[in-house]
Amino acid sequence: MSHPQPSPSTAPPPKMTKVALGSFAGALMEWYDFFVFGTAAALVLGKLFFPGEDPALATISAFATYGVGFLARPLGGIVFGHFGDRVGRKKTLIATLSIVGASTFLIGLLPTYDAIGVWAPALLVLLRLLQGFGLGGEYGGAALMTVEHAPRHRRGFWGSIPQAAASTGIMLATGIFALVTQLPDEQLYSWGWRVPFLISAVLLIVGLFIRAKVAETPAFEELKRAGTVAKKPLYEVFKDPRTIGLTFGARIAEAVSSNVGNAFAISYISTQLMVAKSVPLNGMLVASALGIVATPIFGAMTDRFGRRPIYLAGAIFVTLAAFPFFMLLNTTSEALIWLALITMYIFGPTLMFAGQATFFTELFGRNVRYTGLSIAYQGSAVVGGLTPLIAAFLLTSAGGTPWLVAGFLSLTGLLTIWCVFRSPETHRRLTPAEDANRTVTAGS
DSSP states (O other): OOOOOOOOOSSOOOOOHHHHHHHHHHHHHHHHHHHHHHHHHTTHHHHHHHSSSSSHHHHHHHHHHHHHHHHHHHHHHHHHHHHHTTTTTHHHHHHHHHHHHHHHHHHHTOOHHHHHTTHHHHHHHHHHHHHHHHHHHHHHHHHHHHHHSSSSGGGGHHHHHHHHHHHHHHHHHHHHHHHHHHHHHHHHHHHHGGHHHHHHHHHHHHHHHHHHTTTHHHHHHHHHTOOOOOHHHHHHEEEEEEHHHHHHHHHHHHHHHHHIIIIIIHIIIIIISOOOOOOHHHHHHHHHHHHHHHHHHHHHHHHOOHHHHHHHHHHHHHHHHHHHHHHHHHHHHHHHHHHHHHHHHHIIIHHHHHHHHHHHHHSOTTSSHHHHHHHHHHHHHHHHHHHHHHHHHHHHHHOOOHHHHHHHHHHHHHHHHHHHHHSSSOSSSSSSTTTTTTTOTTTO
């Protein structure tokens, strides 16, 4: 399909390093906050907030609280997606950052069950809901702040930079917990577990400072000048439900495989296989460090080879590696556990996640992108967030063997393969700056 040639832009080219740094800093803060809760749920929250149950049930209760945050994310995606498409990307992102940072900090101040009884888990759930609500608007905005500034031939690379914040957040959260778990149990359960949550205050201040200095995207500014800002983004994006459906399904394998490796596997290795907590924590520390480097490399590969081939490779890997992954874990060998965690993380969720922001952005029209991205991503995040709980249930149902979990993981991979295969290739499409004079509808 041919398009009219764009008129020359008089605006200076954006400083992409500054733009990417702003998106990365804010995304790092929010991903750190979310992953630190997942790690805490796997290791300490069950005992602190759900005592009196056997260890397996306490862990399931903690994972249920972990999953609650994901239930709030679609609502956050709808609310902040609306404002992101109506008011602007930048203002909306500052709001999401503040909500997530404040709720995480307050979790670190919560009294435990021994101090206030049932109010402790109730307040934990409330703050987790607020955290999820704020994060619901983060992904879409961070993606658009970079992709909508980036030149066409490097959108995959630049769009992957804020995605690398996920690996950095995992590394920080896992690294800090690896340190505090070295404390004697008495100190760990009295004050040590609070440290990772309280550190978020520092990250919040830094993230707000950097994000405030990043300009609004040229695409949104052009929408305002042309008077084509969507009046009802949610209504308009659902005029093309096929795009929402395909992006939702395309994200499932990434969401599930990420949570199997980042949260469930840590608990499985330490409580079911009775391997020291430091083994999976250190393994994920290495995996996330490698993920920081791999993400922009994979992103750049989508500029060269296309979005779909790279994404499909990650989904195929998850499908084929699900059973071998647990076989390696079951050896209880530290080296093989590390191998399983690292390879699953790098060639599964990271390979898909690297180009995901750019791929999904290009599938939606620029006037509804914040809403479309947020709904598709956060809706599928519910499945990802409930994965540790689902996996714990499947593990218990199978008598402690992980093969039902592996089968669940493989099925999500197959769903993603089909959805990506049915999606159009997008990496040759015009940039928002280039299509500024055209009215774009979702999925066009």
